[in-house]
Amino acid sequence: MEYLKINGEQFYNMVVHASNKLEQQKEYVNSLNVFPVPDGDTGTNMSMTFRAAVKELENKGIESVGEASKKLAKGALMGARGNSGVILSQILRGISKGLEGKDEADSVEFAYALSEGAKSAYKAVMRPTEGTILTVVRGAAESAVASTKTNVTELMEEVCTQAKIVLDKTPEMLPALKKAKVVDSGGMGLLIIMQGFYEALNKDIKATIEEYHKSAENVSAANNLVDHEIKYGYCTEFIVLGDSSKADEFKNEINEFGDSMIVVGYEDVIKVHIHTNDPGLVLSKAVQLGELSKIKIDNMREEHRSLIVSENSYAHEVHEHTTVEEEPKKYGFISVAAGEGIKNIFLDLGVDYVIEGGQTMNPSTQDIIECVSKLNAENIFILPNNKNIIMAASQAAEISNKNLIVLPTKTIPQGISCLTMFNPEAEVEDNIEEMKDVIETVSTGSITYAVRDTEMDGIEIKEGNILGLLEGKIKEVGQDVYEVTDKLIEHMVNEDSSLITLFYGNECDRNKAEELKNRLEDRYPDLDIQSYDGEQPLYYFIISVE
Known part of the structure; x- marks a missing residue:
């Protein structure tokens, strides 16, 4: 099928088909994990990130490719899970930058957008490693920019061909891949996405978002952080299409109407989450700021949700949550962990909230942001306790309006040792230095x-x-x-x-x-x-x- 230009509807079909394709093949991507241990979650993280992104486009009727890509990038930013998911979110963010303000994009403009996606991904990683998804996206982007094709379909065919060539070379770049006789899993995930783009154009696919059964580990970790006795019964979520600079003002306005509140402003949208007993009142105030989108109201008293923490842990959590005073405390802690016993240890050491996660269960940026919203503290330390969660935590710190400090803990023992060294009387910088130092002493x-x-x-x-x-x-x-x-x-x-x-x-x-x-x-x-x-x-x- 010939497309000299693609508009928002065609871009929607491309990303939705690619998302469905990646979801179907995520277990294959997971199987490419170099280590033979049960933590091959690259495919799962990329798929969940991409599905969160395309959900932002659902039922929007967007005609502009620039608007469609912007919403896709925002969804990916909040839904990013694991290092591979964060990198993918940055690729989509760069593509959005390249398509900004465009109603349609021709082959040259779309190639430029892919190039911006590669640049954004490289910037997001402190020490880029070749032979990974970064190498594949750069190779794909370079082939796109060098292409002379005017048909976007043919352009994407060339991009897929080059991405596959680069992917097949990744074992020569990383000895670990060569020994395991596999290609890079993140690169494979990206190739599947690019192939999805091409197939949607070539076959003129009118894509719809496919629903998949959610296993226990795929349920949003933060959704499990519910009150043992629910004070506010309606979980209310929506987006305001309006001036994001008014986010803090609106947050203060609705503060008295509920709890578990998140109000995040980003460019021209405000994302809102609140537990309230009067969703109508909150929505009536929000509509004064702009058009409302993606409204979702759940009656939590009717829902049965699995708990993150044990009954004892719940008592601790509710105590922390229900005794928050108007004046914020100086320090707060959020930790990621799996296992009731380990979660209880973190709570006993003073952690305010434990997000369930770790190997194969990486919380998203939004999971972390939602947890942060519950804490009334001037300085909030986040203990990822897993190398694959640090990037999502860092991304949460970048977009939060609170002072979030990500301690780069890669293991549960490192996180516990940090807490034992914490001094509530010390200044923030002194605590950061002390806790980072102790990370190095733990085997x-x-x-x-x-x-x-x-x-x-x-x-x-x-x-x-x-x-x-x-x-x-x-x-x-x-x-x-x-x-x-x-x-x-x-x-x-x-x-x-x-x-x-x-x-x-x-x-x-x-x-x-x-x-x-x-x-x-x-x-x-x-x-x-x-x-x-x-x-x-x-x-x-x-x-x-x-």
Whole structure:
């Protein structure tokens, strides 16, 4: 099909078809994970991010390609999950910049937009690594800019061809990919999106957003943060198409009508979320600012939602939430964790809210922003506790109107150690320095299982093998959980060690975990040995040595 120019409707068909295509193939993208551990979530994160983006376009009837791309970028910004999702959101943000103000885009203009997408992605990453999605998007953009095609369909065909060529070269750029005999998973996700763009144009597809069954881990983490006794019964969400500079003023105006409030201004829209007993009153005030869009009202008293925290954790959360005073406290904490036992530990250490997440369950930027809205604090520390959540947390910090400080914790033990070093009487900068310093002193090990056959660093691994990871790298492989754990700890302990902490997961035998602790106490009489039932999924043990 020939398209010398594409308008908003055609762009809508392109992105919706691409989103459906990526959702259908996300498990294949997940399977390209280099490590044979159960954390291959690149496809899931990219798909959830892209689906959040296209939802912003649903039922809008947008004719302008510039307006369509702007809404797509905004949806991706808030829905971004994991590093791959954040990078994808930045690609879409760059494309939106390239198409800004255009009713239609010809092949040259669309090629320029793809180039802006690549530039935006590279800027978002502090230390770009070649052989990843970044390399693929740059290669695709360069081929688009160099193309002489006037038909946008033919342009996208060339882009897909070049993206595939670059993707196939990624194993030569990253030794880890070559050893695992896979291409980069993020790059594959991007290729699927580009192929979706091309197919929609070539086959003149009139796309509709396909609905998929949401598994438990795909439910928004922040939606689970509900009050044990619901004071305000209607979860009300909508967008105001108006002057975003009035966001703070509107927030103050509706503050008395509910709680769990988020009012975020971005360019020419204001995104609102509030729990209230009078949605009509809130909407009547909002309509004075501009046209209302994407109105969604849920009766929370009728809904059964899974809880993020246990009943004890809930008591803690409600206490924090219902005793907020007009004057904000100096410090607040938000942590990401999985496992009731581990979440309770964070709450006991003073964390205000725990977002359920970790491997395979990365919270979105919006999940974090919604949690931030519940905290009446001058300075809010965020503990991601996973390297794949840091970028989404940082993106939340960039768009929030509160002072959010992202501590770059990559593991649960690092997050716990930061909290133990926190001094509520100290100044913000002193606390940041102290907590960042302690991150470097924590050695983290974990015990999980192999999800496929592979070979890593000369070690042959079979599906189902027990893996001992030290700082994310495979150190031990065996058949018995407790033997592998025992051997891994030997690698972790040195003459400076003073404390070993074990967090055992929901697949562990409690008695065997205690027997392991006893053996460690006999072997290391000068060290303090602690053991906790973390109840975490996927990992039999998370181990900290300090």
